[in-house]
Amino acid sequence: MEMPIPNASVLARKDRIVAKLSAVLPANAVISDEAETRAYECDALTAYRCPPLAAVLPTTTEQVSAILKICHAEGVPVVPRGSGTSLAGGALPTADCVILGVARMNGVLETDYNNRFIRVQTGRTNLSVSGAVEENDFFYAPDPSSQLACAIAGNIAMNSGGAHCLKYGVTTNNLLGVTMVQMDGTVIEIGGAHLDSGGLDLLGLICGSEGQLGVVTEATLRILRKPEGARPVLMAFDSNEVAGACVSDMIKAGVLPVAIEFMDRPILELAENFAKAGYPDCEALLIVEVEGSDAEIDEQLTLILEIARRHNPVELREAKDAEDATRIWLGRKSAFGAVGQVADYMCLDGTIPVSELPRVLTGISELSKKYGLRVGNVFHAGDGNMHPLIMFDANKAGDLELCEQMGAEILRLCVEVGGCLTGEHGVGIEKRDLMVDQFTTQDLEVQMAVKDVFDPTWLLNPAKVFPLQSSQSRRAGQLAAE
Amino acid sequence: MTILTPKTEAELAEVIAGTQGPICVRGGGTRPGGHVEAETVLQTAALSGITLYEPGALTLVVQAGTPLQDIEKQLTDEKQRLAFEPIDYRGLMGTSGQSTIGGVMATNTSGPRRIQAGAARDFALGVRFVDGTGTVLKNGGRVMKNVTGYDLVKLLCGSWGTLGVLSEVSLKVQPIPDTSACILINGLTNQQAVDAMSKALGSPFEVTGAAHAPEGVDGHPVTMLRIEGFEKSVSYRAAQLKDLFGAYDVSIETTPEKLSAGWKWVRDVELMHGLSGDVWRISCKPSDGPELAARLKADKTLFDWGGGLIWALLPERTDARARLGEFAGHATRVRGAPLTNIPMFHPEPAALATLSKSLRLKFDPHGYLNPGIMD
Numbered sequence: 001m002e003m004p005i006p007n008a009s010v011l012a013r014k015d016r017i018v019a020k021l022s023a024v025l026p027a028n029a030v031i032s033d034e035a036e037t038r039a040y041e042c043d044a045l046t047a048y049r050c051p052p053l054a055a056v057l058p059t060t061t062e063q064v065s066a067i068l069k070i071c072h073a074e075g076v077p078v079v080p081r082g083s084g085t086s087l088a089g090g091a092l093p094t095a096d097c098v099i100l101g102v103a104r105m106n107g108v109l110e111t112d113y114n115n116r117f118i119r120v121q122t123g124r125t126n127l128s129v130s131g132a133v134e135e136n137d138f139f140y141a142p143d144p145s146s147q148l149a150c151a152i153a154g155n156i157a158m159n160s161g162g163a164h165c166l167k168y169g170v171t172t173n174n175l176l177g178v179t180m181v182q183m184d185g186t187v188i189e190i191g192g193a194h195l196d197s198g199g200l201d202l203l204g205l206i207c208g209s210e211g212q213l214g215v216v217t218e219a220t221l222r223i224l225r226k227p228e229g230a231r232p233v234l235m236a237f238d239s240n241e242v243a244g245a246c247v248s249d250m251i252k253a254g255v256l257p258v259a260i261e262f263m264d265r266p267i268l269e270l271a272e273n274f275a276k277a278g279y280p281d282c283e284a285l286l287i288v289e290v291e292g293s294d295a296e297i298d299e300q301l302t303l304i305l306e307i308a309r310r311h312n313p314v315e316l317r318e319a320k321d322a323e324d325a326t327r328i329w330l331g332r333k334s335a336f337g338a339v340g341q342v343a344d345y346m347c348l349d350g351t352i353p354v355s356e357l358p359r360v361l362t363g364i365s366e367l368s369k370k371y372g373l374r375v376g377n378v379f380h381a382g383d384g385n386m387h388p389l390i391m392f393d394a395n396k397a398g399d400l401e402l403c404e405q406m407g408a409e410i411l412r413l414c415v416e417v418g419g420c421l422t423g424e425h426g427v428g429i430e431k432r433d434l435m436v437d438q439f440t441t442q443d444l445e446v447q448m449a450v451k452d453v454f455d456p457t458w459l460l461n462p463a464k465v466f467p468l469q470s471s472q473s474r475r476a477g478q479l480a481a482e
Numbered sequence: 483m484t485i486l487t488p489k490t491e492a493e494l495a496e497v498i499a500g501t502q503g504p505i506c507v508r509g510g511g512t513r514p515g516g517h518v519e520a521e522t523v524l525q526t527a528a529l530s531g532i533t534l535y536e537p538g539a540l541t542l543v544v545q546a547g548t549p550l551q552d553i554e555k556q557l558t559d560e561k562q563r564l565a566f567e568p569i570d571y572r573g574l575m576g577t578s579g580q581s582t583i584g585g586v587m588a589t590n591t592s593g594p595r596r597i598q599a600g601a602a603r604d605f606a607l608g609v610r611f612v613d614g615t616g617t618v619l620k621n622g623g624r625v626m627k628n629v630t631g632y633d634l635v636k637l638l639c640g641s642w643g644t645l646g647v648l649s650e651v652s653l654k655v656q657p658i659p660d661t662s663a664c665i666l667i668n669g670l671t672n673q674q675a676v677d678a679m680s681k682a683l684g685s686p687f688e689v690t691g692a693a694h695a696p697e698g699v700d701g702h703p704v705t706m707l708r709i710e711g712f713e714k715s716v717s718y719r720a721a722q723l724k725d726l727f728g729a730y731d732v733s734i735e736t737t738p739e740k741l742s743a744g745w746k747w748v749r750d751v752e753l754m755h756g757l758s759g760d761v762w763r764i765s766c767k768p769s770d771g772p773e774l775a776a777r778l779k780a781d782k783t784l785f786d787w788g789g790g791l792i793w794a795l796l797p798e799r800t801d802a803r804a805r806l807g808e809f810a811g812h813a814t815r816v817r818g819a820p821l822t823n824i825p826m827f828h829p830e831p832a833a834l835a836t837l838s839k840s841l842r843l844k845f846d847p848h849g850y851l852n853p854g855i856m857d
Binding site (some may be wrong): 292295424 | 603827
């Protein structure tokens with residue numbers, strides 16, 4: 001993956017830049033020693049690494065503003081970082097950049113149950129937001145599978161989803177307001193505890209902008225009362241097509257489960273070997289979860305199981321108690337780990353219209369044969385958000401490149417059937433060069449024009465989202481301005 | 483005045499590319515915004531029709547000029563709906579004609595269910611539009627989850643045509659639940675009502691509407707809590723909610739006709755139909771609702787969104803913002819003769835106003851599209 005050539009002038013000024021940053025930050029908040037900056041050399045897309053010039057770990061919005069002012073004045077690129085769990089390389093550094101990590105900004109600023117929101121510093125992890133309101137039976141709905149580690153800052157940057165967004169929506173649907181620092185150090189407030197914008201929807205624009213428009217330091221998030229209960233059922237089918245048809249029928253029938261998860265045979269076999277969840281022997285497995293009181297759950301499940309039976313399932317298994325429920329989710333939750341045990345893998349997240357599921361699954365299996373790489377599919381079926389895991393061997397020369405080529409073909413297929421490159425992980429560097437397959441030059445140009453407004457010198461996370469060739473003149477402007 | 487009615491997206495692009503001055507963009511003309519000084523009116527009415535409807539995928543792709551009524555009929559036939567419950571502004575605004583989906587999305591118009599399901603912008607999956615230079619652009623798509631590039635879909639929703647003219651929108655639709663019920667509480671003060679709505683919205687019973695009318699249809703205060711779903715579930719939750727407010731005068735309404743009429747009354751602000759005066763719409767933190775209503779001293783008041791939305795009828799030319807003073811939220815002057823000293827939209831903080839202005843210049847460098855409509 002190509003990255004821009006580091007700015008030699010910035011590299012030469014390292015000492016001065018570090019000294020300036022140290023002057024406005026507490027002790028231990030600036031990391032510039034080469035051995036220590038290695039800790040920030042990559043995110044969860046570990047195939048690509050590059051230690052940054054320095055990393056800074058501020059604790060307040062004021063400090064973030066001071067950092068950005070300095071970097072702005074010195075012409076230093078800044079790569080914002082939450083917890084570094086991006087699968088798309090969203091937090092991958094360049095050698096001339098400062099990593100701005102919000103990990104130490106993890107406080108809860110305000111909790112308001114009457115108005116159903118929580119205001120947090122964005123370094124707080126996703127799961128600990130729910131943790132902060134749990135004793136009052138509330139929760140924060142978006143639940144990316146990295147929720148134990150991932151930060152709200154990254155969730156906002158990538159507009160993260162999760163297994164339960166079929167019912168509760170993704171980050172943008174649960175974000176009420178932000179405090180954001182612009183590249184020149186200006187602090188702005190957008191939204192708050194009230195709903196919707198009085199003017200242009202800048203909040204909607206910020207969410208999912210991959211840290212390219214500003215650094216979000218505080219967020220007002222919608223919290224919800226927990227449902228009285230939840231219960232999953234497991235449905236096993238003898239083909240992907242039948243499982244796909246069952247999903248479509250459930251949705252058409254007006255039942256809206258909180259989650260519909262899909263696993264295919266290759267994943268099932270690995271997950272079973274790894275987690276011993278006791279899944280049935282089948283081609284495709286669905287986990288469907290519904291919520292409510294016991295009686296409500298019974299009512300919904302009766303309808304759902306009736307639909308499933310019409311598709312001749314190999315097995316239907318309803319959780320009788322909490323232990324059953326855990327077992328049903330066990331294989332799904334350990335699917336990525338199971339794959340990681342046997343191979344290196346790349347996880348894509350192209351999203352397709354639900355009706356195209358069978359066609360795309362067939363296409364993926366053909367590509368798997370063509371490239372000679374194994375693929376497992378585990379995904380959020382209700383919303384068509386695929387997660388093909390392509391397995392490869394990082395120690396084998398050329399295997400990563402082969403895997404990337406195959407990934408690109410899968411994503412092009414997703415676009416071809418009316419879908420998109422990424423449903424919840426973000427573009428980062430991983431899908432940057434494929435943007436031309438989904439968008440016209442003009443479509444990309446108008447997005448880059450938006451960045452021009454917020455970050456005229458293109459210093460914030462500049463080498464991400466847009467193909468380097470498309471953004472070149474703008475990034476060159478950054479060098480000239482410096 | 484010239485009226486242009488392009489029949490295709492290509493024609494729309496041609497018209498905009500060839501324009502020499504400001505254009506007033508119009509869907510059905512049912513909710514005029516601020517004053518637009520323009521000799522040319524661009525109607526989207528002929529960009530009409532459903533491009534794609536997949537009930538099994540909850541997806542609808544539709545031309546921007548399609549009448550809302552046609553869309554709702556098509557959806558109802560499949561037992562589906564637009565969950566954000568768009569307002570029919572005609573009665574309140576004294577306008578006629580057909581509201582279009584493009585107009586609904588461009589103004590991010592959402593009704594009572596906004597509090598639970600989300601706003602129009604939350605159901606917008608993708609847009610195609612023509613910017614101020616006549617360039618055809620797209621963003622988003624027709625899938626439920628999409629983080630490919632910046633989310634210009636949200637930015638276009640609520641931009642009142644100032645960034646581009648929508649030619650096509652993709653929407654997420656929702657199944658219509660089997661049944662519905664409304665918990666009615668009589669005689670509450672504004673404060674009691676907002677407290678009660680907050681309690682209901684903070685319960686696990688999935689309230690999909692929470693409104694309070696200090697003067698209901700019969701002139702007495704009434705608080706309404708809506709629940710929807712499968713039959714047994716609705717009766718269970720209705721009973722639970724009724725118990726929650728056991729100390730008050732509570733009843734449960736289940737007659738479908740009465741329910742739909744009641745929520746239409748709230749949605750379309752029927753309380754203020756046919757009355758003279760200016761209409762204001764205030765979005766605030768729900769618990770601030772009673773205090774803000776007290777400051778407004780309005781002739782008529784209606785609370786929606788659990789207290790987070792206040793509709794207020796005030797004497798003509800009253801500056802509601804002056805009465806409200808500093809508060810967290812925004813006040814829009816929805817109906818009233820154009821006044822230079824009292825803009826329709828809430829003035830933004832300087833930094834945000836600068837960003838919005840710069841964004842408009844990127845999308846519409848000549849300032850041709852609905853200039854001044856959001857001032």
